[in-house]
Amino acid sequence: MSSVLPLSAGSGRWNGEGMNANTHTHTPTAVSVLGLGQMGAALAAAFLAAGHPTTVWNRTPAKAEPLVDRGAAHAATVAEAVAASDLIVVCVLDYPAVRALLGPEAPALRGRTVVNLTTGSPEQARAEAEWAAGHGIGYLDGGIMTTPPGIGDSAHMILYAGDAEPLARYRPVLAVLGDPVDLGRDAGLASLYDAGLLGLMWSVFGGWLHATALTGADGVTARDFTRVADRWLRTVAWFMGGYAEQIDQGEYPGADATIDVQVAAIGHLLHAGDARGVDGRLPRLHLELMRSAVDAGHGGDSYARLIEAFRK
Ligand code: FVH
Numbered sequence: 688m689s690s691v692l693p694l695s696a697g698s699g700r701w702n703g704e705g706m707n708a709n710t711h712t713h714t715p716t717a718v719s720v721l722g723l724g725q726m727g728a729a730l731a732a733a734f735l736a737a738g739h740p741t742t743v744w745n746r747t748p749a750k751a752e753p754l755v756d757r758g759a760a761h762a763a764t765v766a767e768a769v770a771a772s773d774l775i776v777v778c779v780l781d782y783p784a785v786r787a788l789l790g791p792e793a794p795a796l797r798g799r800t801v802v803n804l805t806t807g808s809p810e811q812a813r814a815e816a817e818w819a820a821g822h823g824i825g826y827l828d829g830g831i832m833t834t835p836p837g838i839g840d841s842a843h844m845i846l847y848a849g850d851a852e853p854l855a856r857y858r859p860v861l862a863v864l865g866d867p868v869d870l871g872r873d874a875g876l877a878s879l880y881d882a883g884l885l886g887l888m889w890s891v892f893g894g895w896l897h898a899t900a901l902t903g904a905d906g907v908t909a910r911d912f913t914r915v916a917d918r919w920l921r922t923v924a925w926f927m928g929g930y931a932e933q934i935d936q937g938e939y940p941g942a943d944a945t946i947d948v949q950v951a952a953i954g955h956l957l958h959a960g961d962a963r964g965v966d967g968r969l970p971r972l973h974l975e976l977m978r979s980a981v982d983a984g985h986g987g988d989s990y991a992r993l994i995e996a997f998r999k
Contacts, residue, residue: 715740718772718774719771720742720743721744723754744764765788774799777805781806800856802829802857802861825852827853833865845866846877891920944989950974954974957970
Protein backbone atom coordinates (compact mmCIF):
# COMPACT_ATOMS: atom_id res chain seq x y z
CA MET A 688 0.00 0.00 0.00
CA SER A 689 1.48 3.36 -0.95
CA SER A 690 1.35 6.49 1.14
CA VAL A 691 -0.48 9.57 -0.11
CA LEU A 692 1.90 12.27 -1.35
CA PRO A 693 1.50 15.74 0.15
CA LEU A 694 -0.11 18.46 -1.94
CA SER A 695 2.57 20.82 -3.22
CA ALA A 696 0.66 24.05 -2.52
CA GLY A 697 -2.44 25.17 -0.65
CA SER A 698 -5.31 23.10 0.69
CA GLY A 699 -7.29 22.92 -2.54
CA ARG A 700 -10.46 23.35 -0.46
CA TRP A 701 -13.58 24.83 -2.00
CA ASN A 702 -14.77 27.92 -0.11
CA GLY A 703 -17.55 28.96 -2.48
CA GLU A 704 -15.91 32.33 -3.08
CA GLY A 705 -13.21 32.07 -5.69
CA MET A 706 -10.15 30.28 -6.86
CA ASN A 707 -7.18 29.88 -4.55
CA ALA A 708 -3.51 29.67 -5.40
CA ASN A 709 -3.86 26.06 -6.50
CA THR A 710 -6.11 26.94 -9.40
CA HIS A 711 -4.91 25.84 -12.82
CA THR A 712 -1.72 24.31 -11.54
CA HIS A 713 -0.72 20.89 -12.76
CA THR A 714 0.73 19.84 -9.44
CA PRO A 715 -0.22 16.47 -8.03
CA THR A 716 -3.66 16.77 -6.45
CA ALA A 717 -4.98 14.28 -3.94
CA VAL A 718 -8.14 12.56 -5.15
CA SER A 719 -10.31 9.88 -3.59
CA VAL A 720 -12.34 7.53 -5.74
CA LEU A 721 -15.42 5.87 -4.23
CA GLY A 722 -16.59 2.87 -6.24
CA LEU A 723 -14.20 0.57 -8.06
CA GLY A 724 -16.46 -1.22 -10.49
CA GLN A 725 -15.37 -1.33 -14.12
CA MET A 726 -15.64 2.44 -14.51
CA GLY A 727 -14.43 3.53 -11.08
CA ALA A 728 -11.33 1.33 -11.41
CA ALA A 729 -10.57 2.93 -14.80
CA LEU A 730 -10.97 6.42 -13.30
CA ALA A 731 -8.65 5.62 -10.40
CA ALA A 732 -6.09 4.08 -12.77
CA ALA A 733 -6.10 7.26 -14.89
CA PHE A 734 -5.51 9.47 -11.85
CA LEU A 735 -2.67 7.21 -10.74
CA ALA A 736 -1.12 7.17 -14.22
CA ALA A 737 -1.14 10.98 -14.22
CA GLY A 738 0.70 11.06 -10.90
CA HIS A 739 -2.18 12.21 -8.71
CA PRO A 740 -2.08 10.73 -5.20
CA THR A 741 -5.15 8.50 -5.30
CA THR A 742 -7.06 6.97 -2.42
CA VAL A 743 -9.58 4.29 -3.28
CA TRP A 744 -12.56 2.78 -1.52
CA ASN A 745 -15.00 0.09 -2.64
CA ARG A 746 -17.82 -1.73 -0.88
CA THR A 747 -16.13 -4.99 -1.83
CA PRO A 748 -12.56 -4.23 -0.70
CA ALA A 749 -10.84 -6.87 -2.87
CA LYS A 750 -11.46 -4.72 -5.97
CA ALA A 751 -8.99 -2.18 -4.59
CA GLU A 752 -6.06 -4.59 -4.70
CA PRO A 753 -4.94 -4.09 -8.36
CA LEU A 754 -5.02 -0.32 -7.81
CA VAL A 755 -3.07 -0.56 -4.56
CA ASP A 756 -0.47 -2.58 -6.49
CA ARG A 757 -0.20 0.42 -8.84
CA GLY A 758 0.30 2.89 -6.03
CA ALA A 759 -3.16 3.77 -4.71
CA ALA A 760 -3.80 4.20 -1.01
CA HIS A 761 -6.60 1.99 0.25
CA ALA A 762 -9.26 3.49 2.50
CA ALA A 763 -11.00 0.96 4.71
CA THR A 764 -14.02 3.24 5.13
CA VAL A 765 -15.74 6.03 3.20
CA ALA A 766 -14.80 8.35 6.08
CA GLU A 767 -11.12 7.54 5.55
CA ALA A 768 -11.42 8.19 1.82
CA VAL A 769 -13.13 11.54 2.42
CA ALA A 770 -10.48 12.58 4.93
CA ALA A 771 -7.68 11.78 2.47
CA SER A 772 -8.62 14.25 -0.29
CA ASP A 773 -10.46 17.47 -0.99
CA LEU A 774 -11.56 16.06 -4.34
CA ILE A 775 -13.90 13.08 -4.03
CA VAL A 776 -14.93 11.27 -7.23
CA VAL A 777 -17.89 8.91 -6.89
CA CYS A 778 -18.83 6.29 -9.46
CA VAL A 779 -21.19 3.62 -8.16
CA LEU A 780 -24.29 1.90 -9.47
CA ASP A 781 -26.91 4.58 -8.85
CA TYR A 782 -27.81 7.73 -6.91
CA PRO A 783 -29.40 5.99 -3.92
CA ALA A 784 -26.04 4.29 -3.39
CA VAL A 785 -24.27 7.65 -3.73
CA ARG A 786 -26.46 9.23 -1.06
CA ALA A 787 -26.11 6.22 1.22
CA LEU A 788 -22.33 6.60 1.01
CA LEU A 789 -22.09 10.39 1.26
CA GLY A 790 -24.99 11.17 3.60
CA PRO A 791 -23.27 10.11 6.83
CA GLU A 792 -20.12 11.99 5.77
CA ALA A 793 -21.79 15.35 5.14
CA PRO A 794 -19.98 17.15 7.99
CA ALA A 795 -16.60 15.84 6.84
CA LEU A 796 -17.37 16.75 3.22
CA ARG A 797 -18.00 20.44 4.03
CA GLY A 798 -15.54 22.54 2.03
CA ARG A 799 -14.56 19.62 -0.20
CA THR A 800 -15.74 18.87 -3.73
CA VAL A 801 -17.76 15.86 -4.81
CA VAL A 802 -17.65 14.92 -8.50
CA ASN A 803 -20.44 12.44 -9.04
CA LEU A 804 -19.88 10.42 -12.22
CA THR A 805 -22.66 7.94 -11.44
CA THR A 806 -25.38 7.71 -14.09
CA GLY A 807 -28.79 9.03 -13.04
CA SER A 808 -31.67 11.29 -14.00
CA PRO A 809 -31.53 15.11 -14.17
CA GLU A 810 -33.91 15.21 -11.21
CA GLN A 811 -31.62 13.02 -9.13
CA ALA A 812 -28.63 15.17 -10.07
CA ARG A 813 -30.43 18.39 -9.08
CA ALA A 814 -31.48 16.86 -5.77
CA GLU A 815 -27.88 15.80 -5.10
CA ALA A 816 -26.62 19.29 -5.94
CA GLU A 817 -29.17 20.82 -3.58
CA TRP A 818 -28.14 18.42 -0.83
CA ALA A 819 -24.47 19.27 -1.39
CA ALA A 820 -25.11 23.03 -1.39
CA GLY A 821 -27.05 22.67 1.84
CA HIS A 822 -23.98 21.12 3.46
CA GLY A 823 -21.39 23.51 2.01
CA ILE A 824 -20.02 20.87 -0.36
CA GLY A 825 -18.82 21.78 -3.85
CA TYR A 826 -20.71 19.62 -6.36
CA LEU A 827 -20.21 18.63 -9.95
CA ASP A 828 -22.41 16.14 -11.70
CA GLY A 829 -20.85 14.29 -14.59
CA GLY A 830 -21.73 12.16 -17.57
CA ILE A 831 -19.01 9.85 -18.84
CA MET A 832 -19.39 9.59 -22.59
CA THR A 833 -17.22 6.53 -23.10
CA THR A 834 -16.59 3.06 -21.70
CA PRO A 835 -13.72 2.14 -19.34
CA PRO A 836 -11.15 1.48 -22.12
CA GLY A 837 -11.77 5.05 -23.36
CA ILE A 838 -10.87 6.65 -20.01
CA GLY A 839 -7.67 8.66 -20.25
CA ASP A 840 -8.18 9.53 -23.92
CA SER A 841 -9.02 13.18 -24.61
CA ALA A 842 -10.87 12.12 -27.77
CA HIS A 843 -13.73 11.20 -25.43
CA MET A 844 -15.91 13.68 -23.54
CA ILE A 845 -16.80 13.81 -19.91
CA LEU A 846 -19.72 16.17 -19.37
CA TYR A 847 -19.83 18.33 -16.24
CA ALA A 848 -22.54 20.53 -14.76
CA GLY A 849 -22.71 22.23 -11.40
CA ASP A 850 -20.54 24.57 -9.36
CA ALA A 851 -18.22 26.72 -11.47
CA GLU A 852 -15.40 27.25 -9.05
CA PRO A 853 -14.58 23.60 -8.32
CA LEU A 854 -14.69 22.86 -12.03
CA ALA A 855 -12.20 25.64 -12.73
CA ARG A 856 -10.02 24.47 -9.85
CA TYR A 857 -10.00 20.77 -10.69
CA ARG A 858 -10.27 20.95 -14.45
CA PRO A 859 -6.61 19.96 -15.05
CA VAL A 860 -7.03 16.97 -12.73
CA LEU A 861 -10.33 15.88 -14.30
CA ALA A 862 -8.85 16.32 -17.77
CA VAL A 863 -6.78 13.16 -17.26
CA LEU A 864 -10.03 11.17 -17.49
CA GLY A 865 -11.22 12.63 -20.79
CA ASP A 866 -11.99 16.01 -22.34
CA PRO A 867 -14.01 17.98 -19.75
CA VAL A 868 -17.06 19.65 -21.30
CA ASP A 869 -18.69 22.32 -19.10
CA LEU A 870 -22.48 22.37 -19.58
CA GLY A 871 -23.11 25.14 -17.07
CA ARG A 872 -24.39 25.66 -13.59
CA ASP A 873 -27.61 23.60 -13.70
CA ALA A 874 -26.38 20.32 -12.19
CA GLY A 875 -29.12 18.39 -14.01
CA LEU A 876 -27.73 19.12 -17.46
CA ALA A 877 -24.97 16.50 -17.51
CA SER A 878 -27.55 13.75 -16.87
CA LEU A 879 -29.96 15.28 -19.37
CA TYR A 880 -27.34 15.43 -22.12
CA ASP A 881 -26.13 11.96 -21.14
CA ALA A 882 -29.63 10.49 -21.51
CA GLY A 883 -30.17 12.29 -24.83
CA LEU A 884 -26.79 11.26 -26.19
CA LEU A 885 -27.34 7.63 -25.21
CA GLY A 886 -30.69 7.78 -27.02
CA LEU A 887 -28.86 9.09 -30.07
CA MET A 888 -26.32 6.28 -29.75
CA TRP A 889 -29.04 3.61 -29.59
CA SER A 890 -30.77 5.09 -32.63
CA VAL A 891 -27.49 5.07 -34.54
CA PHE A 892 -26.72 1.51 -33.39
CA GLY A 893 -30.22 0.43 -34.48
CA GLY A 894 -29.89 2.03 -37.92
CA TRP A 895 -26.38 0.67 -38.36
CA LEU A 896 -27.36 -2.89 -37.35
CA HIS A 897 -30.39 -2.79 -39.65
CA ALA A 898 -28.25 -1.58 -42.54
CA THR A 899 -25.52 -4.12 -41.74
CA ALA A 900 -28.13 -6.91 -41.83
CA LEU A 901 -29.50 -5.54 -45.10
CA THR A 902 -26.13 -5.30 -46.86
CA GLY A 903 -24.91 -8.48 -45.17
CA ALA A 904 -27.81 -10.38 -46.78
CA ASP A 905 -26.05 -9.79 -50.13
CA GLY A 906 -22.64 -10.83 -48.82
CA VAL A 907 -21.19 -7.48 -47.69
CA THR A 908 -19.11 -7.87 -44.54
CA ALA A 909 -19.92 -5.71 -41.54
CA ARG A 910 -16.38 -4.31 -41.73
CA ASP A 911 -16.72 -3.21 -45.37
CA PHE A 912 -20.12 -1.66 -44.80
CA THR A 913 -18.99 0.10 -41.64
CA ARG A 914 -16.04 1.76 -43.41
CA VAL A 915 -18.53 3.51 -45.70
CA ALA A 916 -21.06 4.09 -42.90
CA ASP A 917 -18.38 5.88 -40.89
CA ARG A 918 -17.97 8.50 -43.62
CA TRP A 919 -21.74 8.77 -44.05
CA LEU A 920 -22.18 9.56 -40.36
CA ARG A 921 -19.96 12.60 -40.79
CA THR A 922 -22.22 13.83 -43.59
CA VAL A 923 -25.26 13.14 -41.40
CA ALA A 924 -23.65 15.23 -38.64
CA TRP A 925 -23.26 18.03 -41.17
CA PHE A 926 -26.99 17.76 -42.03
CA MET A 927 -27.79 17.94 -38.31
CA GLY A 928 -25.87 21.18 -37.95
CA GLY A 929 -28.08 22.84 -40.56
CA TYR A 930 -31.26 21.30 -39.16
CA ALA A 931 -30.37 22.47 -35.64
CA GLU A 932 -30.40 26.06 -36.94
CA GLN A 933 -33.87 25.44 -38.41
CA ILE A 934 -35.18 23.96 -35.16
CA ASP A 935 -33.92 26.92 -33.13
CA GLN A 936 -35.55 29.29 -35.60
CA GLY A 937 -38.77 27.28 -35.77
CA GLU A 938 -38.72 27.26 -39.58
CA TYR A 939 -38.11 24.16 -41.68
CA PRO A 940 -37.62 25.08 -45.33
CA GLY A 941 -37.21 21.92 -47.41
CA ALA A 942 -34.56 23.52 -49.58
CA ASP A 943 -32.16 20.55 -49.45
CA ALA A 944 -34.54 17.56 -49.33
CA THR A 945 -38.21 17.41 -48.49
CA ILE A 946 -40.03 14.92 -46.29
CA ASP A 947 -42.01 13.87 -49.39
CA VAL A 948 -38.75 12.85 -51.10
CA GLN A 949 -37.64 10.93 -48.02
CA VAL A 950 -40.97 9.07 -47.76
CA ALA A 951 -40.32 7.80 -51.27
CA ALA A 952 -36.71 6.89 -50.43
CA ILE A 953 -37.59 4.97 -47.30
CA GLY A 954 -39.99 2.90 -49.40
CA HIS A 955 -36.94 1.51 -51.24
CA LEU A 956 -35.29 0.64 -47.93
CA LEU A 957 -38.42 -1.19 -46.78
CA HIS A 958 -38.70 -3.03 -50.09
CA ALA A 959 -35.02 -4.09 -50.01
CA GLY A 960 -35.38 -5.26 -46.41
CA ASP A 961 -38.60 -7.19 -47.01
CA ALA A 962 -37.06 -8.90 -50.06
CA ARG A 963 -34.16 -10.10 -47.87
CA GLY A 964 -36.15 -11.07 -44.78
CA VAL A 965 -34.70 -8.22 -42.70
CA ASP A 966 -36.76 -6.96 -39.75
CA GLY A 967 -38.32 -3.66 -40.80
CA ARG A 968 -39.65 -2.31 -37.51
CA LEU A 969 -37.15 0.51 -37.29
CA PRO A 970 -37.60 1.99 -40.79
CA ARG A 971 -41.38 1.58 -40.40
CA LEU A 972 -41.25 3.70 -37.26
CA HIS A 973 -39.40 6.40 -39.21
CA LEU A 974 -41.94 6.16 -42.01
CA GLU A 975 -44.76 6.54 -39.50
CA LEU A 976 -43.18 9.74 -38.13
CA MET A 977 -42.64 11.11 -41.63
CA ARG A 978 -46.25 10.31 -42.61
CA SER A 979 -47.54 12.20 -39.58
CA ALA A 980 -45.78 15.32 -40.89
CA VAL A 981 -47.04 14.72 -44.44
CA ASP A 982 -50.61 14.20 -43.15
CA ALA A 983 -50.35 17.52 -41.30
CA GLY A 984 -49.47 19.22 -44.58
CA HIS A 985 -45.71 19.50 -44.08
CA GLY A 986 -44.45 17.15 -46.81
CA GLY A 987 -42.58 20.02 -48.45
CA ASP A 988 -40.59 20.81 -45.30
CA SER A 989 -37.19 19.48 -44.27
CA TYR A 990 -36.74 16.47 -42.02
CA ALA A 991 -36.15 18.85 -39.09
CA ARG A 992 -39.93 19.45 -39.03
CA LEU A 993 -40.28 16.03 -37.32
CA ILE A 994 -39.10 17.69 -34.10
CA GLU A 995 -42.77 18.61 -33.70
CA ALA A 996 -43.69 14.91 -33.59
CA PHE A 997 -41.31 14.39 -30.66
CA ARG A 998 -42.42 17.52 -28.83
CA LYS A 999 -46.02 16.35 -28.35
N1 FVH B 1 -19.25 0.88 -17.67
C1 FVH B 1 -19.58 1.81 -18.56
O1 FVH B 1 -19.19 1.77 -19.70
C2 FVH B 1 -20.49 2.98 -18.18
C3 FVH B 1 -20.09 4.25 -18.92
C4 FVH B 1 -20.89 5.45 -18.54
C5 FVH B 1 -21.02 5.60 -17.03
N2 FVH B 1 -21.44 4.36 -16.44
C6 FVH B 1 -21.93 4.47 -15.07
O2 FVH B 1 -20.90 4.32 -14.10
C7 FVH B 1 -21.47 3.77 -12.91
C8 FVH B 1 -20.67 2.53 -12.50
O3 FVH B 1 -20.69 1.64 -13.59
P1 FVH B 1 -19.68 0.42 -13.68
O4 FVH B 1 -19.58 0.01 -15.11
O5 FVH B 1 -18.44 0.73 -12.94
O6 FVH B 1 -20.53 -0.69 -12.90
P2 FVH B 1 -20.04 -1.96 -12.09
O7 FVH B 1 -18.80 -2.53 -12.66
O8 FVH B 1 -21.22 -2.87 -12.00
O9 FVH B 1 -19.69 -1.40 -10.64
C9 FVH B 1 -20.69 -0.88 -9.79
C10 FVH B 1 -20.03 -0.24 -8.61
O10 FVH B 1 -21.04 0.28 -7.73
C11 FVH B 1 -20.81 -0.28 -6.43
N3 FVH B 1 -22.06 -0.34 -5.73
C12 FVH B 1 -23.24 -0.81 -6.17
N4 FVH B 1 -24.19 -0.67 -5.25
C13 FVH B 1 -23.59 -0.12 -4.16
C14 FVH B 1 -24.04 0.29 -2.88
N5 FVH B 1 -25.30 0.11 -2.51
N6 FVH B 1 -23.15 0.83 -2.05
C15 FVH B 1 -21.84 1.00 -2.40
N7 FVH B 1 -21.35 0.65 -3.61
C16 FVH B 1 -22.22 0.10 -4.47
C17 FVH B 1 -20.19 -1.61 -6.69
O11 FVH B 1 -19.56 -2.08 -5.51
P3 FVH B 1 -19.22 -3.65 -5.35
O12 FVH B 1 -20.37 -4.42 -5.94
O13 FVH B 1 -17.96 -3.86 -6.10
O14 FVH B 1 -19.08 -3.84 -3.90
C18 FVH B 1 -19.20 -1.25 -7.79
O15 FVH B 1 -18.08 -0.58 -7.26
C19 FVH B 1 -22.94 3.45 -13.23
O16 FVH B 1 -23.76 4.49 -12.77
C20 FVH B 1 -22.94 3.40 -14.74
O17 FVH B 1 -24.21 3.69 -15.30
C21 FVH B 1 -20.54 3.23 -16.70
